[in-house]
Amino acid sequence: MEILIPGLSDVTGALLTILCICLTLTWGIHKWNRRHKERLASKFPGPTALPFVGNVLSLLNKTHYDLLWIVTGYCEEYGSPSKFWLGSKLLVFITKPEDIQIILNSSKTLAKDAVFYKVGQAGIGTGLITAPLEKWKKTRKMLTPSFAPREITRFMPVMSKRATIIVQKMQHHCGSGVEVEFYPYFFTASLDTICEASFGVKVDSQLGRSRDWAEVLFRVLPLFVERFFTPLLYMDYIYEKTSSAKVMKKDCDDFRDFSKNMINERRKHISKNYGNNNDDMNGAGVDCPKYLLDAIHNFQEDSIYTYSETDKIDETVTFILAGSETAAQTNCFVLLMLAIHPEYQEKVFEEQYNIFGNADKPVTLDDLDKMKYLEQVIKETLRLFPAVPIFARYAEEDTKLTQNYVLPAGATAIIYPFFTHYDTELWPEPKKFNPDNFTAEKMANRHKYAYIPFSGGARNCIGKKFSMLAMKTTLSIFIRQFRVSTTTKLEDIKVYMDVVLRCKCGWNMTLEQRINQKS
């Protein structure tokens, strides 16, 4: 029987038929190519997916404020592992320590997701965090020696100096009873520390000698998150037409220029001083790296990888971003937790008093080793507020998980510390701030991958030890000077994700000088 559609010519009808056949064929080929992935994915629990768009419709009209809670909702509803189709992209949420351990330690899942991290690459290029696997292996090998404990302790005077400037700059707020936003003070200190430790360059943003990069980051990071979760915007030619892309490009270009100037300044310094020991820190020329990123100047090129000027800028941008935001906001969260819990604040102070008494002497490595309780407080803060709340790994091959599940090749494993750190099976009373969660005994009795603020395995945070050193030094100097308090309650704190974890209400506290220390 012939179906007649009024007004449709024979030619149009024929074209429509061809279009239908093409679409059906494309759909068929698409399904055929993905049959293995779909078969394995069908075993994971998860919401029903629509053709082509998957589960993306559930993200429509959502902002970056909602995303953490949407992901949390899925993990609560479907458990771990569970699936989510972001268009044709298969995401598998993995929140149980046994499976996290497998993913973070398998060579099959060492790569970052090409599409997800491509969004990041648009801003920060292919530095260590976003680098494709071959480049990552070479760069990580090149930079790891500079992050050895013996090397990073050389930056303790820089960390102390920056903490002392925070104290000096915040002094005038003492006793006013007015709550102050702490973030700008701690962000500029972190930024100056990482720039000086990376290249010996003094940016002095604490002293207002640099642009307000915190303001830039608050503007640009939500744009990354927005793009991560909108598959249509993965296509550059669509994204480039949006107003967000223009803002992102301008801010990222400015930040790249800032990083490039730093590299050039260091390069000038090296060529001027090569062969003598005139540098600020002990050591020789760049053959023996003195600063964290000096090694990028003498990267050995080979048949696999050529390290260009762009790569050097990418690396610098990556380290400055990764090293400043994370530590700054963790310091602010620690102080907010101590302000909310005065009993723990006094315990931290007591420990400091036992180490330093009333002496105003520089912090040494030996002193830091004795700050066991402060370390517990920092760890517990990172449990409740992991600076990087979510990250991903890409499966290059099928990877066996527990419970007979298999993560299929081509899937993206989403590791979600912000969920794992609140799992009631791992943490009694997970919403409570309790530094005793990190006594040696409690830690020994818990799965190692129940706590992953710095990720884990070969591709963990290279700056983990550096940041713990910097945070302990900064907090030790600050806490000995000031007592903090706040009207914020733990339950008032609403967090959201801007790549890093943010706090909607900010980090507002009042300051009081500790007179004659033990008071």
Ligand code: HEM
């Ligand atoms: C509280 C402080 C910090 C936290 C919580 C933190 C957390 C993390 C996490 C979770 C990752 C894995 C990200 C992923 O797989 O996508 C990571 C990677 C990384 N972090 Fe950190 N980080 C901190 C401080 C720092 C500092 C101070 C630096 C630099 C000195 C740094 C540099 C990096 C780099 C370069 C990577 C990529 C490592 C690789 O892929 O080999 N981080 N960090």
